[in-house]
Amino acid sequence: QKEVEQDPGPLSVPEGAIVSLNCTYSNSAFQYFMWYRQYSRKGPELLMYTYSSGNKEDGRFTAQVDKSSKYISLFIRDSQPSDSATYLCATFNTGTASKLTFGTGTRLQVTL
Amino acid sequence: NAGVTQTPKFQVLKTGQSMTLQCAQDMNHEYMSWYRQDPGMGLRLIHYSVGAGITDQGEVPNGYNVSRSTTEDFPLRLLSAAPSQTSVYFCASSPVGSANEKLFFGSGTQLSVL
Numbered sequence: 001q002k003e004v005e006q007d008p009g010p011l012s013v014p015e016g017a018i019v020s021l022n023c024t025y026s027n028s029a030f031q032y033f034m035w036y037r038q039y040s041r042k043g044p045e046l047l048m049y050t051y052s053s054g055n056k057e058d059g060r061f062t063a064q065v066d067k068s069s070k071y072i073s074l075f076i077r078d079s080q081p082s083d084s085a086t087y088l089c090a091t092f093n094t095g096t097a098s099k100l101t102f103g104t105g106t107r108l109q110v111t112l
Numbered sequence: 113n114a115g116v117t118q119t120p121k122f123q124v125l126k127t128g129q130s131m132t133l134q135c136a137q138d139m140n141h142e143y144m145s146w147y148r149q150d151p152g153m154g155l156r157l158i159h160y161s162v163g164a165g166i167t168d169q170g171e172v173p174n175g176y177n178v179s180r181s182t183t184e185d186f187p188l189r190l191l192s193a194a195p196s197q198t199s200v201y202f203c204a205s206s207p208v209g210s211a212n213e214k215l216f217f218g219s220g221t222q223l224s225v226l
Contacts, residue, residue, distance in 0.1 A: 008152070036215075043116075043202050043217030044155070088155065099170065100215065104154035 003027055006089055006103030015112055019076040023089035023103045026070065030091040030101075033065050035074045038086045038105065047087075048074065079110045114138050118203050118218035125193040125225045133188040133221050135203030141216070143206040144186040145170070146178065148199040149220075155202070161186055193225045 006023045013019055021035075032051055036044035048063040050056045056063045064073040072089050089103040119134045137144065145160035157170030161180040175197060177189040186205075190197060200222050204215040 004154075006154075041220070043204075043219050044215075045217065046214055049214070099157055099160070100155075102155040104152060 002104075003101045004089060004091060004103040006106055008104055008106060010107040010109055012109045012111060013079055015079060015081060015110055017079050017110075019074075019079050019083070019108060019110075021074040021076075021087050021089075021106050021108070023072040024070055025072065025091055025101075027091075027093070027101075028067070028070065029093040031093045032091060033063070033072050034090040034100070035061075035063055035072075036088040036090060036102075038088060040085075044088055076108075079108075081110050081112060084108055084110050116203055116205055116216050116218035118201075118221050120221060121219070122222050123224070125190070125223065127193060127195060127225060129193050131190050131193065133190075133201055133203075133223075135186045135188065135218060136184050137186075137203075137205040137216070138184065139205060139207070139216065140183060141205035141207050142183065144180065145204050145206075145215070146176070146186070146188045147202045147204065148172065148197075149202060150199050158188065158201075190223075195225045197223065198225045199223060 004025045034049040035047045037047045038044040053065050053067045060077045062075040086105040086107045088105045090100045092100050116137045142163045146158040147155040149155050156172045159178040161167045200220050202220050203218045206215050
């Protein structure tokens with residue numbers, strides 16, 4: 001079993017829709033949670049990060065962590081075609097701070 | 113500001129050949145790392161370094177060597193290429209003190225081993 005599981009998609013939504021991307025993890029020691037966005041043929045770029053449980057909002061993006069169920073979510077409001085990319089969740093704990101564990105990524109396509 | 117620069121962008125090797133993937137960053141980051149990305153496997157850590165002269169193994173280190181003689185450069189060497197090393201390779205860096213969650217990635221090297 002992978003430490004971080006993510007549905008690969010693809011997920012196709014119309015422009016303006018609310019998108020929900022999700023990950024589950026197995027190690028209860030994980031404390032830091034991140035979302036990276038990766039455009040085709042590019043390197044990942046950090047989109048959001050949170051510590052422990054709760055929500056964090058940044059513009060149209062909201063990251064949510066539920067440690068009790070080991071569930072990580074990224075919500076995108078008013079999705080745009082420019083949001084079309086692969087979204088990777090990642091996590092680590094302070095004991096392995098040099099070693100992020102990534103999900104496999106969910107490919108999102110926002111159509112006009 | 114160039115960020116993290118990887119060269120080459122594409123490379124084709126024959127089985128048994130050796131080569132070095134170059135990575136340089138101009139952000140004075142202490143932490144640097146190499147990942148490979150394969151379909152269905154996600155990003156997997158190969159080697160990492162927390163500063164000049166210090167390197168350590170990640171999840172999939174076999175068949176790869178690294179060294180860190182300067183803060184800026186972190187080359188990845190394939191000793192004897194194998195078809196299983198066909199992948200996209202990413203170099204990443206992070207400033208110490210960010211707990212390494214804020215990785216800055218290069219644009220990748222697509223490697224094919226025939």
